[in-house]
Amino acid sequence: MSESQDAEKKKLLIVDDDERFAERLSRAMDRRGFEPVIANSVADGIRLAHSESQEYAVVDLRLQDGSGLDVVKAIHESSEDARVVVLTGYGNIATAVAAVKVGALDYLPKPADPDQVAATLLQSSADGDMPPPPELPMTxxxxxxxxxxxxxxxxxxxxxxxxxxxxxxxxxxxxxxxxxxxxx
Structure with missing residues (x-):
């Protein structure tokens, strides 16, 4: 890959304790123009959030060592304009509201489709408050x-x-x- 293509890649922090899922998502997001870095715990996610500013992030809500919402807060402390998507296998309205309150753009169910994750991260705020409906919603x-x-x-x-x-x-x-x- 040329240096100009590397410069165009968007920095993406992926925080998920499911290492296989994080690796698959990382490869998929790399193909979609992102430069992913993986953290497998709240502590690592917070450390990476404070060590360098993140443009984009995908954070699992439930991690072995705590809540992904703590990582979302840390990301926004170091980079207010960061675009963060929260993923979870156990969604409910209360946690969706909490995720949005701490700065997440959206709240997607796992396993999330990489195209949907990328579209959500790149969606401009001028597109309106509501994200487009999913291509294949849950039954x-x-x-x-x-x-x-x-x-x-x-x-x-x-x-x-x-x-x-x-x-x-x-x-x-x-x-x-x-x-x-x-x-x-």
Whole structure:
């Protein structure tokens, strides 16, 4: 690659504790004109955010050592104009609002499509407040499954408590939890 092409690449920080996912996303974003750097923890993400300003970032919400929102805050402390997208496998309205309040552009479900991530990062604010609808939105079955998984995790993986909160029979919940996630 020539030096002029390297100069045109946009600096991108990827913070995700799933190393395989982070590597795949890094390669995909490199092909889309970004120069990715990977951090696998909140501590590494904050260190990289403070060591050099980031133009763009993709941050997982839940990391082994804490919340990705702490990384988003650190990125905006060192670079107010940074464009940050938060990814998560367990989305809910409260965390989406929290992500936007600390400076995230958008909140996307995992596994995120690299084209959608790039489009969200590069979307100009003149395009309006709402991002374009996803090309392949989650099915109703997938949304239901994600909701059940989120409540299950919030109940510390306690099946009885999760069933009580979801107002469903415990055995029905066990059957749902035993199945794989429906396709997006």
């Amino acid at each position: 109703a079955d997938r949304v239901r499954w994600e909701h059940i998984q989120r409540v299950y995790e919030q109940c510390d993986r306690n099946v009885s408590e999760t069933a009580r909160r979801l107002r469903m029979h415990r055995r029905t919940l066990q059957r749902i939890l035993a199945k794989y996630a429906p396709h997006a």
